[in-house]
Amino acid sequence: MLRTLAKGTATVLAKNMRERRREVELLAQTPLFVRAPLDSKDFDASLGRLHQSYAYYSWIGLVDIHGQVLHATNNNLVGENVSSRPWFQHSQQGTYVGDLHEAALLAGLLRNKIHEWPIRFIDFAAPVYDQKGQLRAVLGAHAHWRWTSDAINEVMPDDARQRKIEIFIVNSNNEIIYPDHPEKLPGSPVVPKKYKTDDSGFHEWGSNEYYLTTVAAVSEPVADNKWPLNWKVMVRQPRDQVLSEVNKLQRIVTLIVAAAAVVFIFLAWMLGDYISRPIIQLSKLAKKVSDGGEKILFNVSANSKELKELNSAMEDMAATLLARKHALEDANKDLQSTVAERTAELEAANQELSQLARRDALTGLSNRLAANERLLHEFHRMMRNQEQYAVLMMDIDFFKKVNDTYGHATGDAVLTHVANQIQTSLRKTDFAGRVGGEEFLIILPKTNLENAISIAEKIRQNIKTSHVDPVGHISVSIGVAMAAPAQESAQTAVDQADKGLYAAKQAGRDRVASV
The missing domain is CATH 3.30.450.20 (PAS domain)
Structure with a gap:
């Protein structure tokens, strides 16, 4: 977790x-x-x-x-x-x-x-x-910098304070940059000197208390950056909090059984042959108790008052151990139920977060993150199967003029309308995402250049012949490029499609171009 x-x-x-x-x-x-x-x-x-x-x-x-x-x-x-x-x-x-x-x-x-x-x-x-x-x-x-606090509060579990879960952000110098003023926190935490990214373990944070610590690297915001941030997220929880009270109950049960065994040995040595048979019987019954037996009858034929009392004490002890065993089982069930419930809540929250992180709220299309993931998926599939795919970069012509003339609400309506026209013009296997203000990226799997240009023309015509109140007719420019196995990365086809888009705009807009 x-x-x-x-x-x-x-x-x-x-x-x-x-x-x-x-x-x-x-x-x-x-x-x-x-x-x-x-x-x-x-x-x-x-x-x-x-x-x-x-x-x-x-x-x-x-x-x-x-x-x-x-x-x-x-x-x-x-x-x-x-x-x-x-x-x-x-x-x-x-x-x-x-x-x-x-x-x-x-x-x-x-x-x-x-x-x-x-x-x-x-x-x-x-x-x-x-x-x-x-x-x-x-x-x-x-x-x-306060955006970090708000972002972390969104992902922090509701019971984090109760469970003493803490999140830290560490820079490349192994210094805590979140939360602010770490020296004022209880225990004045100091980042452990030795740890591995994407690993977990118990570490000391500048005090005698150890914490279960997990580390995750923050992806660089700029690819191939000459000045990397090298940030890491570190989440910790005290070791005493991690260990459950089940361990304490297990130690108590072990001590009781060990003490009973010592008592049995001591009595056998003291009483000798006179009471050896009843002691052996009691030892067997005690073994059944330690083995987890429940329906045990203490009907030993004791030949002394002490043995009778011992027989009664053993019976009471067995009843006490049985009651504690049941209590421990109930506690385990409650703990398992709680863990399952928290795990389910976390999985649901993660799924919801994953969906939100990949969806454009205005148009309902995928966003830039989802587009990058799909591009990487198609590129890897092409490298395996040698099947080309096409990439389209589309931009709404004179969109700034729409915003300046009619306002941003109308601009949003135009973006939504264009997104709907794109979706109705594509196949089920195609992908469309909004990657900028008025910029859209379209991926056409298993499509050659001729068909890609045909689909791009279809999208352009559908948008041009449609009507958006109060703007009227709008137009788009589209750049088309093909991904090929010889290319170094999935970004190569995107860059080529972007060049096609700029070529279409320089040629007068409202057209499809490829380079």
Whole structure:
């Protein structure tokens, strides 16, 4: 259970950071950021929309190649030079996700709005290129660290406090970065020096108490990153809490049986042959008791008062042991029932979390995570069976104009309408997912290029001939690419389809293109 909780928490953290990274990447690739003059006021509105889309964005800004902030949410840091910041320097070489840090200048601007102090952030940054592929600016965003607490609270079991379950996030230096101020926690926990990722064991956390500890690595938000985070999620529970009270009952029963055996031996040695036969009988009865017998009659022919009393005491002891045995069995049944119930609840929660993590809430299509999983599945199947598949990248033409003219509610209706048209145009074996704001990815298994283009045309025509109030008719551009066994990874076909999409847009939109 602790291992599942650790992996689930690591998955939630990685998914959240990948989504923020993808949002910044996609915004940096929009026509506004690629073509518009850097002094355009349209940047402020675009940054504001991204800022409102996620509650934990504290700052989003557009910085020129010299490090000067040109546009920013709430005009914070506008005019400041951030060329010395690692996120600005590293993002000029590609998308960058930075480790947890404090930002004193920005924190001073936000101090009256956020009560936690000191304020810590995670950086997300992406380069902005012009139409010729030249670097023209850097888009950066700071996400407030408190998103981690809310994310962990969602996956933490309801009875975690009662069961003394704790979750920690550890950075590459083996330092605790969650929860804040670990030195103030009971026992001042210190991360164990030796442990293995994806393993479990008892470890000492800087005190004399040992904890059952599980470790799960957090997937990097940027693939092949030159500056990896190397975060790990560690879940621990005290050893005394892990061990059940069944062990105590077993020790008590063992001590009683051992004490009875000592008494029997001592009496046999003291009384000698005179009482050997009754003692042997009592020993046999005691053996039956220790073997778990229940219906035992203590009818020993005792020839002394002491033996009669011993016979009676043995009978009472057997009754007591039997009662405790039944109590132990009932306790075991209750414990097994509780474990089964908690396991079922956790499995149901994990299934629900898995579904939510793979479904786009607006359109009902699969999201980026599910699309990546399906791409990897189809790529592996192609490598085994040598069966090609097609990848379609689709984008709604002039979607920003729809939002600006009719509002975001109408934009959402257009997205839902397009998603429905895609689903009705595909086969049951095909896959469709929403991977960006108005961007969709379609996978066509066992399909050649000619049929893929035909299906893409069918989707384009169905969307173009349909009607959405109050917008009217809308159009889409589609890029088509084929996956081949010679390709290095599943991402290769996606990149080619993306190039086809841009080719379709440059050719005038409302068309299908392949490269």
